[in-house]
Amino acid sequence: MRRWWRTGATLLLGGGLGASVNRLLGDRGRQHQEENPGLLSRVPVIPVPTVQASELTVSPGSSGAVMKYGFPSLANIKTRESYVTSYDPRTRTASWVIERLSPASLSGPADRKFCDFKEDESVHVFHRATSADYKGSGFDRGHLAAAANHKWSQKALEDTFYLSNVSPQNPHLNQNTWNNLEKLCRSLTKRYLNVYVCSGPLYLPRQEVDGKLYVRYQVIGRNHVAVPTHFFKVLILEQADGRGVELRSYVLPNEAIDEKVPLERFLVPIETIERASGLLFVPNIMKRTSGLQAITAK
């Protein structure tokens, strides 16, 4: 049975551990309902830029519109034609990328045959990934903001080919389950007024034989581009009738996944992603709506 719950103004701030790869599956379906309503007033909350109704009049995928529910962090922000990203110079890939999808942004004349992956020259050469780093690594250049989400403009489509919008991704995952999740995001634009999608890498700890927890991830190429252990996608789904927003958050391991496994199996509580990534989503969303539904595991 799928469980939906209404968090309202009281958030689910569990006292649980940060996410570890071993605990993700175990966490699913468990509800840390330790309530701590005073907490938000004590901790810093990343400011939410004010976005007026006029956002609805800008270009379909305009990056300005993705600010509506705030940014999960404020480091090294880069604004592109149709998405906004925060770059991590240590791992040589994004910390997160936010897009806003709507039927208008998904269709258009843009053609990816005119696109090729390119270095992000706004990143210092010491901290910049190149296509050579990926060559022979066994990993795909996996888009974070998906190319097919930005067909409304050739420039927007091309911007998704910056290597700062890319992470080393298991080819099977990239071409199957991750691709299916991207398709799901696009299909949700039929049901919701707007679909905000935030994607990024995770580096989750795992218990080793000595009983201790270790984060371990490969780095590839001359520039030591980090290979995430997992990827997240956080979907902020804006209801058409102003009833608020729904939140769906997924974590997928960076490995081949049998396509028969339903995507719902990868739903996790948003807290899992907030703890593991160092990012915050809910405090910002709560500034914009008191009606927040979190959809987690079955």
Add this chain to the structure above:
Amino acid sequence: MRRWWRTGATLLLGGGLGASVNRLLGDRGRQHQEENPGLLSRVPVIPVPTVQASELTVSPGSSGAVMKYGFPSLANIKTRESYVTSYDPRTRTASWVIERLSPASLSGPADRKFCDFKEDESVHVFHRATSADYKGSGFDRGHLAAAANHKWSQKALEDTFYLSNVSPQNPHLNQNTWNNLEKLCRSLTKRYLNVYVCSGPLYLPRQEVDGKLYVRYQVIGRNHVAVPTHFFKVLILEQADGRGVELRSYVLPNEAIDEKVPLERFLVPIETIERASGLLFVPNIMKRTSGLQAITAK
């Protein structure tokens, strides 16, 4: 023989790989002298705040003064009484901490017996280290900005006990070689007008049996505080006669080190730290001086 070289306006921007633990020793003494003078004009440089001569009239260890040579990154900056830090919410420890030492900041009435480690409440509870995380871990709570550098003010001394200024550190390293390096920094205040010290953690890759490079580090406690594989200290030494600055950069492994090994053995080219940490030091320093001497390995 110790090698000193004058970089002047042309920086040593080697085409080498990022630092890996295996290569650190090998890199020492090798000079990547591939010159690329046009590079600095192409890449973004973190702005250097303007600091006037009036900085010399402020309190001995005032945090405003540490800005003189810019910040190595701009994410999550926190200004304390006597140091400035950038916090990494994913690893639950600082990315870097900058202090300015002078004879006046090193002496005073402050007493550490009135100090105790404390949580940094400016950090969200999901991303905050606690003393409980360290308990039973086998690691010391290792100061990044050293307590003994801030005796000029009780508040300044107390600020060094925030757990955001602390990383899990091998106890032998903390109490011996790292402590010796801190003492060296203090002793240099006798020879230089000002001693700027930037300290931080590193997570360096290592080649494993499959021939691939992996970053692997332990995380401790309920909050998964990252245990750095190495620590760096970058010393910006301001010459009294206005002849410019000297740069010394050290990398020490987070393990017991025989005290007989001289500290000079841990000198590395600054590029090693800039590549591995995702930070930049030299572009900022070069905005303030054309006379930069880098002191690296013997």
